[in-house]
Amino acid sequence: MKPVTLKEIAEKLDISITTVSKALKDYKDVSPKTKALVKELATTLNYRPNAFAVNLRTKESKTIGLIIPEVVHHFFSSVIKGILNQAEKKGYLVIILQSNESYELEKKQIELLLNKNVDGVLISLANETADFKHINKFLSNDKPLVMFDKIAKLVNCSKVIIDDRKAAYTATKHLIETGCKNIAHFRGPLLPQNSIDRFLGYKKALEDYNLKYDPSLVFICENTSFEDGSKFAAEIVKNHPNVDGIFINTDMVAIGAITQLRSLGIDVPNQISVVGFSNWFMSSAITPSLTTINQPGYEMGKESFKRLYKELNAIKKKKPLSTKTITLETSLVKRNSTKNN
Amino acid sequence: MKPVTLKEIAEKLDISITTVSKALKDYKDVSPKTKALVKELATTLNYRPNAFAVNLRTKESKTIGLIIPEVVHHFFSSVIKGILNQAEKKGYLVIILQSNESYELEKKQIELLLNKNVDGVLISLANETADFKHINKFLSNDKPLVMFDKIAKLVNCSKVIIDDRKAAYTATKHLIETGCKNIAHFRGPLLPQNSIDRFLGYKKALEDYNLKYDPSLVFICENTSFEDGSKFAAEIVKNHPNVDGIFINTDMVAIGAITQLRSLGIDVPNQISVVGFSNWFMSSAITPSLTTINQPGYEMGKESFKRLYKELNAIKKKKPLSTKTITLETSLVKRNSTKNN
Secondary structure (H helix, E strand, O other): OOOHHHHHHHHHHHOOOHHHHHHOOHHHHHHHHHHHHHHHHHOEEEOOOHHHHHHHHHOOOOEEEEOOOOOOOOHHHHHHHHHHHHHHHHHEEEEEOOOOOHHHHHHHHHHHHHHHHOHHHHHHHHEEEEEOHHHHHHOOOOOOOEEEEEOOOOOEEEEEEEEEEHHHHHHHHHHHHHHOOEEEEEEEEOOHHHHOOOOOHHHHHHHHHHOOOOHHHHOOOOOHHHHHHHHHHHHHHHOOOOOOOEEEEHHHHHHHHHHHHHHHHOOOOOOEEEOOOOOHHHHHHHOOOOEOOOOOHHHHHHHHHHHHHHHHHHHHHOOOOOOOOOOOOEEEOOOOOOOOO | OOOOOHHHHHHHHHHOOOHHHHHHHOOOOOOOHHHHHHHHHHHOOOOOOOHHHHHHHHOOOEEEEEEEEEEEHHHHHHHHHHHHHHHHOOEEEEEEEEEEOOHHHHHHHHHHHHOOOOEEEOOOOOOOOOOHHHHHHHHHOOOOOOEEEOOOOOOEEEEEEEEEHHHHHHHHHHHHHOOOEEEEEEEEOOOOOHHHHHHHHHHHHHHHOOOOOOOEEEOOOOOOOOOHHHHHHHHHHHHHOOEEEEEEEEOHHHHHHHHHHHHHHOOOOOOOOOEEEEEEEEHHHHOOEEEEEOOOOHHHHHHHHHHHHHHHHHOOOOOOOOOOEEOOOOOOEEOOOOOOO
């Protein structure tokens, strides 16, 4: 069954298309009797106003774009869920795009979303992204964009983040306070701000507690994968026998490391203690359970949408728009991969 | 900077709006010189055709809807990734919605997508869904819809599935062949077809190998969660000491079960063997690693989009449309939660 048009309704009732259109919109110059007839027939025939024509009038698409570096990722899944939940409540639809951590793809996707005339964009930047012209171009169209998790300090837009440096400091301090003296760090790639900040928090804690910072104990996880953790844990055991603690950028990598350490016969936490980052639910399921930093993904998604929504409404009402950086709280979750202090 | 309009370009060049529009579309009745002028200015001023107006002409939105029961789920994340990858290649955007396993929400979302005028829909049904009027209504608009994973046999549309019954049969048969005689089943909720089929495959294997089917050994996991697995594993140990094998509907539940069994001092696989379903990557990381059925999520997403794309093109060319059910291959992945045979 093809959707019925205004014309067909008009023909069936032998009145003009204009009258049908006015009747459906409750114009005063159409008689109540005609209105009732038109509305009844429209319901019977399952009439549906053309979405594009409606959009052309209101200039709002009630759609936002969401660019995520990697969909198969527990943290980002939680963020997506938080966003979808809020969007649902406010009647917005979400177009989702995966940048695969590629700058080129991200640039193309921003362009696509502009052409699609979305009302706004939520984005976590790709690891590769070091140039922000595409983001600034989007913002120059008087459309709001909110960054979350992986952000660019240099772009003037709202951001929802955690204090990565502080959280990493807390994680490293916990290793120190439970007796570790030679602490390695498995860090994320070089470009993302959160991976830089976690590294800096680690380094600062060592300095504050008078432990020597040794660059040869910092390993870069290019894929932040289970395999990265497994590989570098083996390297630690082989080449750095004095290491007694590791602060790891992401739980997934930490689980890879713990699995490897145990298979090499290392006692976790007594020989080597491990702290992860994100509090992925699997962290409590592995043996030993993983001490980690709780990173609130769902809440991050929720707050990001809420901020975008506020800005969308400000633009609609032509109110002045100021950007804001929202920092969500993190906490240390103590489990069995570190010693009791 | 507001986007520039055709009118502004026309005014700046002192020509008519129609001429500008025709120039941009390379109409023959506009001189090459005017065309060059218009195009250059349009590029300089960052002209962007109004997406809605374009849509109104072509009646195609180049957008599809995707309804997923639960976003925070490794299998569905992989499906989403497969869909986004293909959509990207074919220039389609994907609006993602999460039904939260709710029939009411799913119904509302189908309606939303119809009003949004998406070109087609990909859907995995909510566990609650037992009535398909909303799906049939969507299909009656001459728009294609492809179901994947959780499908309805009664709806006449294309489907991308695995042979759940056969896969469950293989899993149960493996437990039997490695010596298990009292095999329990942790099944999914009652309504979804895949959960029914996995249960039937389990039952058939018992029958074929002359093992008694005992309904008290079938446990329904309402949330298919880690906690479900943990809870029922404890119940097995407490109330069914003769159970020596469990076939479990989903890896997540199986990991919960194994974690609980080990904490209760049960030797997996020698006292109780466990087979999961999905081959989530964590299955190879836990101790003991989990024997499971490999369920191709990424491929399922890819094939679902490909089928939808085929149907979208058939409709565009007004070709007759037949529906198709695509069954993807599964396989048994033997690891350490079952005995060697």
